Amino acid sequence: MRVYIETYGCTRNRADAEIMEALLLNAGYELSNLDSADYVIVNTCAVKDPTEHHMRRRIKELLDGGKKVIVTGCLPHVNLKAIDGRVSGILGVKSIDRIVDAIELAERGERLVEIEQRSIDKLSLPRLLSGGVAFVVPIGEGCLNACTYCATRFARGVLKSYRPELIVKWVKEALAKGYREIQLSSEDNGCYGFDIGTNLAELLDELTAIDGDFRIRIGMANPNHVIKYVDDLVEAYLDEKIYKFLHLPVQSGDNRILKLMVRNYTVEEFEDVVNTFRRKIPDLNLNTDIIVGFPGEDEDAFQNTVELVKRVKPDKINVSRYSPRPGTIAARMKNQVVGWRAKERSRYLHRLRLSISYEINKKLVGREVEVLTHGQGKKGGIEGRTMNYKDIIIPDGPVGEFVRVRVEKATATYLLGTPLF
Template sequence: MRIYLETYGCTRNKADAEMIEALLLRANHEIVDLDSAEYAIVNTCAVKDPTEKHMVKRIKELLDSGKKVIVTGCLPHINLQAIDERVSGILGVKSLDRIIEAIEIAERGGKLVSVEGWKDRNIDKLELPRVWKSGVVFVVPISEGCLNACTYCATRFARGVLRSYRPELIVKWVKDAINRGYKEIQLSSEDTGCYGFDIGTNLAELLDEITAIEGDFRVRVGMMNPNNAIKILDEIIEVYKNEKIYKFLHLPVQSGDNEILRKMGRTYTVEEFEEIVREFRKHIDNLNLNTDIIVGFPGENEEAFQHTVELIERIKPDKINVSRFSPRPGTLAAKMRDQIVGWRVKERSRYLHRLRLAISYEINKKYVGKEILVLTHNEGKKGGIEGRTMNYKDIILPEAPVGEFMKVKVTKATSTYLLGEIIS
């Protein structure tokens, strides 16, 4: 069959898509562009309400164009009823190994729906094949699911409770990627901070094994939640000193108010979050701190919002990912009283966005004139070559070979990226 694959969402979803593609190719199906395809596989994301609406609309567009559509990813777990009944198959995130079966059933006029009972399907995805795309970056999932019970999160309905992959399998994939010429390894998970808690190890021990691999490469550690990061704080800071680890920390705080954190089901305090940031900055030079904020959570009054603003002004993150609260089906937060009116949520979001840009610009300006090491990635969307500094800041160069470590001088800064030139 001629099949088109379209994927959305996080790096984890992109890794899942490469597994689906490899399974299709192994079964002698052909991966083609949309116009040539008989089937369209949509690997969905549904973390937010606007994202879900886009997924539903896209599935309908593909069906209306005459394509047979199979839906995979998180949407089937989060809102199965939202999926157009005309689709030819529906697979949950732990059923992607059934993609060939789904096509065969569809060809016979049936419809495989493999969503229910997903908790009992403990497939080890690192034992599935992957396609090796050309490029600089390779994503390695290290676990699936998490140990948290955030009251606003629907992703846990799809990914479930933590299941860490075996360290030896992770290390094997990293070694294979390095041997194939990849220069950046992205460790992906719903929460890297709790990796290994279910199998008697932890993230720091895994990173020790990965950094011991021979080769010139860098590792980007994915998001870790504060309540888990603080449990291994000394160990993780020590391994972060290794030159193969990007000095990049994605530590979502979500709110600067302890009462709101309690209502969110976030099992840490603002003070603990700040302790982690303080210790990282004490021991890791030029740390690139990213955090996430949800504005407009039920019960967030003006005082609570101001606590968030004050926290951001104190810690001055390099980047803030600001999200407006979006009630998701089946979550406790969707049923809470004191929902915030839309216009106020937008107002707070815009305020934090302006604050974020101002802080980011002040930080980035300090890089102008400095000579730094950069790993070049790919052609930029607006021209030039995009790269990453050793603390994972985005930098644009006029021209450069891709996939190389290069000495660069920073010539200009914006709120979202740096500009530079190669030092001859």
């Protein structure tokens, strides 16, 4: 029996896919390409309305093409009714350990649908380490926030942090397999450990003590949690094994909108975290997220966001247009912003973001930097990451190695360099 897994969305979904791959291989199934697969597992994302529509179209396309489909991921939790009734099984994010059961039942003409919030420790499950440069290590699942626009929490639930010793074990195993970059992932890395008496800074101290020449990329962390231990976290970041990369989502530059979102921090607190990091880490690569067109966002609120961006000057902004998600409080709010206005604001912020990013990247031209090479770039050459996680392309070079590079050219989204070997 041949199975193909098609994964969408975040790095958490990638890690879930590798767990399912290992479970299937251990049960005697063959992992194949799409064309020859007997079953296709669609590991879905449903963070935004357009993403959900894409998932629905893709599932229908596969079914119409004669494929047997099992749906996993976030979509079953966010909008179960959106899933085509012809699928052979549906598993929630905390039921992926039953993927073999789902196929076996489907073969007998039965359909397994399980989306309950079970308690499973995914780091205790097997996982396929297929090789490469970067390895995703989930450090927890769920979060402590209740953002009014978010449907992901319906899928991932309340925070469950994984034990530090299991995280260390997986990092060591990945390094032994030749991986050079460890990506720490969860719905909110900022609150890691709050439920088990520790925090992200303490975890990083354990991970950087592991022998080997490798780098750690820390995923998204929300400001309301980071501010509680920001000094300790900055100290942990100073270790050479940590990429100087901070993904700190602000979502809005207006305190009234942040309150409507129930983000539990102010613009001023967000800036305090940024300034605390930048005082110790001048080359910090700051990424943030902004939602435009949230219900009640008037012109003054949007301008406050623009002014925040001009003050803070993030290296990158992930700009999203607000889209109502099923079951969320924000979907029922009055003063929904019309689509054309949200699109207009999104375009303006995107242009501003590119301008700021280019000015920051341009200052790197002529500098020599250390780069971890990742592999073939989409536009040719070898793609790599600098030690503050800037994307850089060099003409040629070894993959999975640290190389010295001179930055020759900058764009708003990546750098071009020459290796110095």
